[in-house]
Amino acid sequence: MSSDKIDIRYVAKLARLALTDDEVESFGRQLGDLLGHVDALGELDTAAVSATAQVVESRNVERVDAVGPCLDRETVLAQAPQRQGSFFRVPRIIAEEG
Amino acid sequence: MRTAAQIARDVNAKTESAREVTDATLAHVDAVDGQIGAYLTRLHDLARAQAARVDERVRNGERLPLAGVPIAVKDNMCLAGTRTTCGSKILEHWVAPYTATAVQRILDAGGIPIGKTNMDEFAMGSSCENSALGTTHNPFDLTRVPGGSSGGSAAAAAAHEAAIALGSDTGGSIREPAAFCNLVGFKPTYGRISRYGLIAFASSLDQIGPLTRTVEDAALAYDVMAGKDPMDSTSIDRAVEPTATALRTDLAGVRVGIVKEFVTETLGPDIAALYARAYADLEKLGAQLVEVSLPTAEYGLATYYLIAPAECSSNLARFDGVRYGLRVDGADVGQMYEATRAAGFGAEVKRRILIGTYALSSGYYDAYYVKAQKARTLIGDDFKRAFATCDLIASPAASSPAFAFNAKSDPYSMYMMDYYTIPMSLAGLPALSVPCGYVTPAGGEAPMPMGLQLAAPLFEEAKLLGAAHAYEQATQHALKAAVAVA
Numbered sequence: 001m002s003s004d005k006i007d008i009r010y011v012a013k014l015a016r017l018a019l020t021d022d023e024v025e026s027f028g029r030q031l032g033d034l035l036g037h038v039d040a041l042g043e044l045d046t047a048a049v050s051a052t053a054q055v056v057e058s059r060n061v062e063r064v065d066a067v068g069p070c071l072d073r074e075t076v077l078a079q080a081p082q083r084q085g086s087f088f089r090v091p092r093i094i095a096e097e098g
Numbered sequence: 099m100r101t102a103a104q105i106a107r108d109v110n111a112k113t114e115s116a117r118e119v120t121d122a123t124l125a126h127v128d129a130v131d132g133q134i135g136a137y138l139t140r141l142h143d144l145a146r147a148q149a150a151r152v153d154e155r156v157r158n159g160e161r162l163p164l165a166g167v168p169i170a171v172k173d174n175m176c177l178a179g180t181r182t183t184c185g186s187k188i189l190e191h192w193v194a195p196y197t198a199t200a201v202q203r204i205l206d207a208g209g210i211p212i213g214k215t216n217m218d219e220f221a222m223g224s225s226c227e228n229s230a231l232g233t234t235h236n237p238f239d240l241t242r243v244p245g246g247s248s249g250g251s252a253a254a255a256a257a258h259e260a261a262i263a264l265g266s267d268t269g270g271s272i273r274e275p276a277a278f279c280n281l282v283g284f285k286p287t288y289g290r291i292s293r294y295g296l297i298a299f300a301s302s303l304d305q306i307g308p309l310t311r312t313v314e315d316a317a318l319a320y321d322v323m324a325g326k327d328p329m330d331s332t333s334i335d336r337a338v339e340p341t342a343t344a345l346r347t348d349l350a351g352v353r354v355g356i357v358k359e360f361v362t363e364t365l366g367p368d369i370a371a372l373y374a375r376a377y378a379d380l381e382k383l384g385a386q387l388v389e390v391s392l393p394t395a396e397y398g399l400a401t402y403y404l405i406a407p408a409e410c411s412s413n414l415a416r417f418d419g420v421r422y423g424l425r426v427d428g429a430d431v432g433q434m435y436e437a438t439r440a441a442g443f444g445a446e447v448k449r450r451i452l453i454g455t456y457a458l459s460s461g462y463y464d465a466y467y468v469k470a471q472k473a474r475t476l477i478g479d480d481f482k483r484a485f486a487t488c489d490l491i492a493s494p495a496a497s498s499p500a501f502a503f504n505a506k507s508d509p510y511s512m513y514m515m516d517y518y519t520i521p522m523s524l525a526g527l528p529a530l531s532v533p534c535g536y537v538t539p540a541g542g543e544a545p546m547p548m549g550l551q552l553a554a555p556l557f558e559e560a561k562l563l564g565a566a567h568a569y570e571q572a573t574q575h576a577l578k579a580a581v582a583v584a
Contacts, residue, residue, distance in 0.1 A: 006456060015411060015455040016418065017448060018436035030509055031453055037510060038400045041469050044476060051471035052478060054302060054332070055526030056289050056556060061331040075195045081425030088420055091431045 006031055099123070099258035099583075102167040102315040106208065109156060109166035116152040116166030120145050120210050123168040127212060127259045130582045135234045136244075136254035137213035138173050139181050145210050152208045162208030163322055170260035172251045173214040174221055175201050175306070176295040184297050185217040185229035185247075188417050188424045188442025198295025199327045200264065200306045207322040212260050215250030219444045220414065221271055221299045223247050224515040227503065228446045236278060237580035239544045242500040245275030248309060252279040255309045257582035262319045263309040268300050269402050270496075270519025272307045273531040277495035277549025280533045280576055282566065283309045284316040287556050288526035289334040291320075292327030300409035301332070303402075303523050311576055313532065313567040317342040320559065336557065344560040345567035349383040352565055354552075355390035355488030360518065365497055368537045369548065373494055376534040376550045376573075380492060383568055390484040390491065394476045398521040399513060401477065404457050404470035405524070410447075411454030417442065449509060478525040485555045490565055493518050495531035495549030499539050522553045529553035532566045533575035547575075 008028040012019045019027065073086055082089040100108075108114040124142055131137055145168075152166055171177060174184045176194035183189045197205070205211065218228035226234045226249025234249045236242040237257040244253040248265030252275035255263040265272040267285035276283020284307045291306045298304060308319035321342050326335040356377060362370040381387055419425035419438030426441045428434035443451070457466035484491060496515055506512040522529040531549035538545045550569070554562035570576065 008452065011452050011456045011459065014459060015451050016415075016432070016435040016439055017443070017451060018433075018440040019448075023445075023448070027449055027452055030449060031456065034403060034453060034510060038404055038466070038470075041397055041400050041404075041473050044394065044397060044469075044473055046469060046472035046476070049472040049475050051468055052474040053471060055478065055524075056287065056334060058332065063328070071195050076421075079192060079195070079422040081419055081423070090420055091428065091434055093431050 099126070099261055101312050102164065102261040102310065102318055103312070105167050105261055106163060106165045106318070109152070110161050112156060114166070116149040116156070116208070116210060117146070119166045119168065120149040123212055123259070130257055131259060133235065133240060134237055134253050134257045134259070134582055135232050136170065136215055136250045136257060136259055138183060138216050138231055138250065139214040141180060141211050141213050144180065145212055148205065148210050152210065155208070163318060164204060164262070165208035167209050167262055168212045168260045169204055169209040170212055170215045170251050170254035170263035171201055172217050172248050172265050174217060174266060174297045175264060177201050177211060177214070180214060182214065182297070183231055185219040185231055186442065186444070186447070187230045188438070190231060190424070192423050196295060199292035199329055200323045201295065203323050204264070204319070209262065215254050215263065217250055218247035219447050220297070220410070221247040221266055221268055222410070222446045222450055224270070224274055224512050225501070225506065226250065226275070228444060230444050236500045237582045238280065238546055239500065239542065240581060242502055242546065243278070245278035245500060247271040248275050251309050252276055252281055252283070255279070255281050255311060256580045261310070262315055264306060265309050266296055266304055266306050267523065268303045268406060269523050270516040272309060273519045273529060273549065273551060274496045274515060276309050276531040277547065278500035280547035280578065280580070281309050281311060282313050282316045282530060282532050282570070283307070283549070284320060284530040284563070285523070285528065286320060286324060286559055287334070287528045289332050290338070290559065291323045292330040292333045294327055294329035298413040300406040301413060302409060303406060313563055313570050314342065314345060316530065317345060317563045320563070339560045341560045341563045344564045346564040347568050347571055349380060349385035349565055349568050352385045352490065353388050353488040354380050354385045355388055355484055355491040357392050357395065357491060357493055358389050359392055359395055360493045362494060365494070369494070369498070372535045372537055372548055373550070377492060379573055380569060383572055388488050390488055392480045392484060392521060394473065394480050395521040397473050398477060398524060399517060401470045401473040401524060402520045403453070403513060404466050405474065407450040407454030408457050408467050409454070411451045411458065414447070414451055474524050477521055481525045481527060489554070489561060491553045493551045495519065495551040499537055499546035499548055501539070518551055527553050527556060528559045528562050530562060530566055532570055534573070535575050536578070
């Protein structure tokens with residue numbers, strides 16, 4: 001495991017975060033430092049160890065496929081930054097032809 | 099303010115009404131919260147309406163475990179019709195359309211919601227300084243932080259602005275502020291209390307729990323909140339053993355493990371002496387002290403600071419300006435996402451999203467995220483081995499008392515505050531902090547409280563709270579009053 005220099009702008013793009021130049025500099029440095037600490041995990045021999053995703057027993061939870069109570073549409077849409085009728089409104093995603 | 103147990107007893111006995119308790123509490127909050135800053139939102143109308151309902155139920159002959167008890171709710175828990183901000187600008191004006199199961203159970207048991215408390219943004223922090231919406235002061239020294247991320251809840255309980263404050267603990271966010279504010283802070287076994295309606299930070303770690311002035315009150319709150327919830331598939335379907343009736347006054351026959359890797363001498367002579375005294379007090383109560391080893395605990399921080407950010411980067415992807423919360427317009431939908439998240443999240447949240455995104459990204463996933471999950475297994479195995487020779491594990495809850503504002507500018511030095519609490523979180527164990535005395539910090543004038551952490555095997559909440567009660571009753575470290583109520 002190695003903490004290569006992080007391409008912080010690329011990671012920010014993946015995370016959908018716009019960063020200022022100052023943030024690129026400070027976060028880049030801090031994340032590099034943090035990964036330096038994290039690299040200590042390389043000392044642990046985990047070749048024969050299974051990963052823990054859940055600490056207590058978990059099993060598939062099934063329920064009856066039936067309509068139950070849920071939030072009504074108006075309650076949900078009342079929180080929308082922008083709506084149009086019964087939809088959330090967002091900027092155009094598909095470009096116009098031509 | 100009396101304890102929750104005393105208030106519930108009086109209101110159930112009709113020697114006092116929930117309305118009277120509520121009015122007195124709201125008046126106290128209005129008088130002191132200007133200097134404490136525990137609450138982001140005060141809920142006068144809701145509190146009075148709930149008090150009226152509780153009084154009516156008591157008049158009709160019901161006995162409610164939390165009748166008339168003033169409750170503070172961390173602002174990452176939904177309460178229908180109230181602003182639920184997570185301490186973030188991205189949710190500053192968001193009103194919850196439903197109520198979290200844990201909060202609903204508290205209300206059903208007669209609790210009175212006094213307000214929503216300040217917190218580190220999205221529960222990321224160990225001082226409450228990462229809130230985008232307010233500053234909370236430690237009621238024992240207003241120049242110091244209350245701890246985090248449940249700092250507002252801790253300050254509310256310590257300043258007697260609530261008898262029970264609800265917090266959430268991901269890596270220590272209940273136990274550390276409890277230690278800083280001389281409270282009992284209790285994180286149950288992962289999955290014991292439903293996370294439905296708790297705004298997620300790191301789903302495999304987050305757990306709701308109470309901050310209170312006594313162990314008895316923590317047990318009361320836990321007994322009400324614990325248990326399977328069909329709305330949270332990770333909540334555990336397993337009988338909840340009542341804890342409020344299992345409190346004990348001695349530790350005869352209890353083996354308490356002292357972790358040999360947690361060397362308190364490095365914390366300075368005052369703190370080392372304080373914990374030596376705390377362990378001796380456990381022994382005086384009849385406990386047998388045994389040395390245990392947690393060899394991989396030192397990797398806890400590194401493990402946590404990969405797993406928690408990885409889960410946070412995934413959970414916080416929902417804050418994109420489409421369905422709720424802040425939106426900042428952009429030329430296209432991608433720019434809208436980026437601008438919204440840039441304006442809505444603070445520095446610590448961005449830092450963790452970036453580290454998590456990196457740890458999960460192609461080429462690094464196995465080296466970082468999977469490696470951390472394997473380290474998590476080793477840490478859990480350490481605890482299993484340790485609990486073969488002891489019933490409980492004792493340690494410091496935090497490595498120092500509350501520090502001054504802006505004292506920790508380097509993110510990693512802040513992360514180190516959770517050194518003692520994170521291993522238990524990674525293993526999902528029930529753990530609490532109970533007041534264990536005071537030290538005067540360097541450069542400080544007032545003695546500041548410290549916390550003793552006790553941890554138990556999975557599902558052993560009754561054993562844990564029982565032992566903590568015995569220690570609390572024998573040592574009485576919680577008697578000193580905070581500035582706001584002195």
